[in-house]
Amino acid sequence: MKQANLAVIMTCYNRRNTTLTCLHALYQQKNHCDVYLTDDGSSDGTAEAVKEEYPEVKILQGNGNLFWVGGMHLAFGEAIKNQYDYYLWLNDDTFMEANALSKLLQIHQNLTEQGYPDSIVVGSTKDSMTGRATYGGAVKSKNWYSNKFEFLQPSSIIQKCDAMYGNCVLIPKSVAAKVGNIDTAFVHSLGDLDYALRAGKLGCQIWVAPGYVGTCTKNSIRNSWADTNLNILERLKKVLDIKGFPLKSWTIFCSRHSGAFWIFYWFLPYIRAIIGYKNLAISPTFSEDINQTNSEV
Template sequence: MKVKEIALLLTCHNRVQDTVRCLDCLYSCILPEGASLEVFLVDDGSSDGTEDKIRLLFPFVNVIKGSGNLFWNRGMHLAWKTAIAKKQYNFYLWLNDDTFLFPNAIQVLIESYNSCREESIVCGSTCSKLGNDITYGGFSKIGNMLLKPNGELQSCDFFNGNCVLIPNVVVKKIGILDNNFHHALGDMDYGRRAAKENIGLFISPLYVGTCEKHEDYPKWCSPKVPVSQRFKHLYKSSCDSNPLQLFIFENRHHGFFMAAFHLFTINLRALIPQIYNQRKKI
């Protein structure tokens, strides 16, 4: 496919330094011949001056105001919806604002896509800033294992949404991110929906940038947090394990009984975290 127009989708909230650095790295990328790039950035109610800073430094970026309650998935959904309303792009590129692309990142993604069949998605893997540990990318369903780039195109079963290239032909077939999910699960859901439609999922042969791993211990399963507060954190819209959103995801991809089982066990873990945390140590 001849490369033409790429819409880059981004959402942010109160980390202006990361967002500016992300865009600096993005605009330092070498574009393939014939490619153009337009950025759609949702500023989801930031109070740290993100919008003003972006408009000053990057006046060509389409800044979209969010409500402050969109979080990652709904912010990306709004960015994507806005881009499509403007026109149909050849590609849509997801990017997290704490992912800092290497100069060859977009070239690597496009070249990877061009070696696949038309109905394919390419996920760009990221590493730590020291470059020796993979942090986000595509997974094999065998052991939920992150696949490390090995210099060759590899198929995957689902992926993180940190840096993902999606052609318009795929969007026409399966649509955009599901607005049912607030923060997490939207990226994992999208990959699984694509796989069900026989769309190829791949990781790029090389790392495309750096992004540090986020592994904060969740408050909803910490014995140190009072039980009422644990459930409050568990049912927050932004919680990665929000039971209601997780039920939608599990029911869609693993069936009702698995979804119901996990709905029960995740609430049980919030109620009695000591049992599960002790089992995890064994």
């Protein structure tokens, strides 16, 4: 396979050591890449440390209010201007295995040869301590009444899926040309799920790579809207927060992707925040980034 022209898309905020560890693992890959990193106003010296250790990284400066979607939108948009063959979304707390990038690229080449060039390839991650799967792809629940996306356990073979976490995602230029950038109608959550669903509607395929591409610790539900140790008012405040289901973004998402009866799904996270959601094996809204709590669609 010829050397691919590849851009890596990242955003970070006040996780200097984590960001540096992620970049270290990235630069161990055999494939050359250009890194576009949005530093969203970090106060811990992240940008300065990256400049010192990895001067080739293209750092874009945020104002502290971009969050995950805004940061990724800024970096992705800058990279798209240069028309790369591939774009890799990479969370700065995702540490890639040495052959991960080659693996994802080879899978896309195989899919292209099989007649699926407009394919997104999703890499699954696992917890470095427990070995349990944490992030990757997801499939829509088969229950007719459900708008839930369930995590798809990686296997030894490639699997088709409906949606994805944005932790480690390979997007070819043909998909980027069709779908465009991450939609800033979303701020912190829902942007990656929306991107996947828009891609599917435009005829693109989404596939989960076999096995794991690296490690990433799963975010805790503690102190989130799903934490039943908090009182009702605290949970309501958090579910309406940028890192939960803010009214405007959630309304756009539901009206866009939840069918004619979307208003019924719109109420669910707020009802669950009020009554206390007991089932904490939650399927996520898939924006797994800077200190974000998972939640169910």
